Amino acid sequence: MQRLKPVDVVIAGGGFVGLTLAKEITARTSLSVVVLERGQPRKLSDYAAGMDELDYALRFRMMQNLSEETATHRHSTKASAVPIRQFGSFQPGTGVGGAGEHWGAISYRFYPENFRLASFLREKHGNRLPEGLAVQDWGFSWDEIEPYYWRAEQLIGVGGRAGNLSGKTIDGGNVFEGPRSHEFPLPPHKMTYAATLFEKAARELGYHPYPVPTATLSRNYTNPDGVSRAACAYCGYCTRYGCMIGAKAQPTNVLMPVLAKRKNFSLRTGCSVRRVVHSGGKAEGFTYLDAAGNEFLQPADIVIVASWTLNNARLLMLSKAGEPYDPATGKGTLGRNLTHQVSQSTRVFLDKPLNLFMGAGGLGMCISDFDGKEGVDGFPGVLRGGNIRLMTTGEGPIGGFGAIPPGEVEQEWGSAWKKAALAWHDRSAAINTEAEHMAYRQNYLDLDPAYTDKYGDPLIRMTLDWTEHERAQGAMVTKIQAQIGKAMNGRVAPPNSRLLEKYTVTQYQSTHVNGGAIMGTSPETSVVNPWLQHWKMPNLWVVGGSAFPQNGSGNPTLTILAITLRAADGIINRYAKHPGGLA
């Protein structure tokens, strides 16, 4: 192993989190920053030639190579885990930009009480909370995180319509959202026919539809860093693809143009980080292998773990950087509070063509009348809700083929099936939901005892299953989905509620897996403090979705960016000047 010359800051992971930290640190300090990324660089020109549904949306050409590394899953500690051999209920990325290249750019904020959820639920329900509920407060308030949301929205160029501007409710936005200090940087998109049908039906039912906030630009935009990008062209090759014109915010088009000019920044691709090296309460750096298999130690004063949720937690576990969580005793912190998201959808069949091949990852209309704390009191057993929305993300000809109202054909092949599939083609849309997933004592991460990665290191093991609460959430939102579908004059198919009977790794739900190295107010119950600094090693930072104590509804990337920008302020304004624990 070769010991390299020390640098000031070393970061594991070249996605949204790692590159945002690198951009902030190199802009505002003279510290030298090295980012280690296991995958390869990406170019805009790759993405035009990548407008191919088969390779990218079905074979997942941009995703983590599962033959090298995957996760295992079991439903409870009583079962043994098996590997996720093929994608998958979630889709981690790889390469420069990470999953931030293939995301859909949907950019919701969480609600103010999400950040103090344990306190909120105790105040509301006292001790009448479900057995095993392990939700926690994040350790900061809405007023503390709101400025970072605003910075994140400007960075990536979020378009939408405010529903609450400094306490004033505005019709046409999400009237249930936390107060915003500013209107969105960009207006909402033009809306597709299918989404306007949803909007009209929802409004007639007395709900409050609003355009889904999204960072696929609704206009040409120049952000505060001077990075200019073109407006979205609605080509529909969006989620699971890289954007060929740079309209969808991606680390390669928002962050790399700035970083490429910085002399104190370097990016090493093809470099797989293996361990955080540490002793005596101090992180020394990372060991990593380059593409040729040479092993290095990169020492640094500040060491930042900034990869995707499961990879963050796993790197800490492999490095023995924290006390592993034990669900039997509730002791230990590393691996606790694994959450995913409660996904449900209802298909609505309409009598008109919808041209669903046009679209963008975040293009759609939404209601939040049953989201957060809203609407749930009419549904016994439901603590928190989820968004209900119709998205026109760009439907491919393979994935979009074969949606037929239930009972219409006897078998799913042959002439009769073909006839029905052609007749119904492009005449149905899904109303879907992502609801908050509570943390539970029994859902957690540890290292798998049987399965290993390409280096022989143990895979991460997910112990995760749904509870009655998620099934009650599902029943609530699918009831409303069907109600809106009928109000759209559609034929409504039964929802996919089987998805919540047992956690299923084969059906895509979202890549919004969170937790495992959570933030909190006490080292007894969290791995990092509210600045995302390791409680036991003040020069080690663990940044990303891994820090969420539980999941919100909607897509978490904007919240990840907000806590990342806040962590950057902690590092730059406080830690770099006076090293030590910030909390």
Place this chain on the structure above:
Amino acid sequence: MKRREFLTLPAASLGGVLFYTLAGEPVRLEAQSAEGSAPIQVPLRFFTAAEARVVQAACDRIFPSDENGPGATEAGVVIYIDRQLAGPYGRDKYHYTKAPFVESVPEHGYQGKETPREIYRAGIQKLGNFADVPAPERDQRLKAIEKTTFFRMLRQHTIEGMFSDPLHGGNANMIGWQLIGYPGPVMSYRDQIDQFRGEEFRRKPVSLSQIVGHPVAGWEDERD
């Protein structure tokens, strides 16, 4: 070295040109009669000629050519499947394939050791003289294996071969896209996105290589 195997097709069977009548009914026009034009010989990458015949016959029952338009045979679905199996997908190159292989609950998906190539080889063998029996008997045989991994793959791959970009070997002359009115990977709908409200937006499809102006290699062409 393995003897090269070919799939032999009558020239008029592959692709063709689709038109929509005013009533929206697809009508296929043959470019020319089969007589007088030499058959097309497609080199196979994975299947033997005999295997390709069986797969083609099966795909043709899954997505038949009938009064509702062309099917798997005209789209060249068997060529698509042959290339997929020959490429990284066929040998599970990007799937996790480490032991131990244990049976688990359905929520954990396919946990078997066999690759798509092996599943096809075994499945084709079981179909026996499938290509030589009449259509009703073919349907019966497929019905009998409907729940198997092999059939589920075959059905999914047939849809993929119908509607994936022609660069992958199927969807010949974009016949699948014409059938469903898919315009191909068009770079911009800025002027259309909020128009055509409940009406079809239809135009002659374009393929990815036509859009970008050069041939595009699919993942199946990746060298090991």
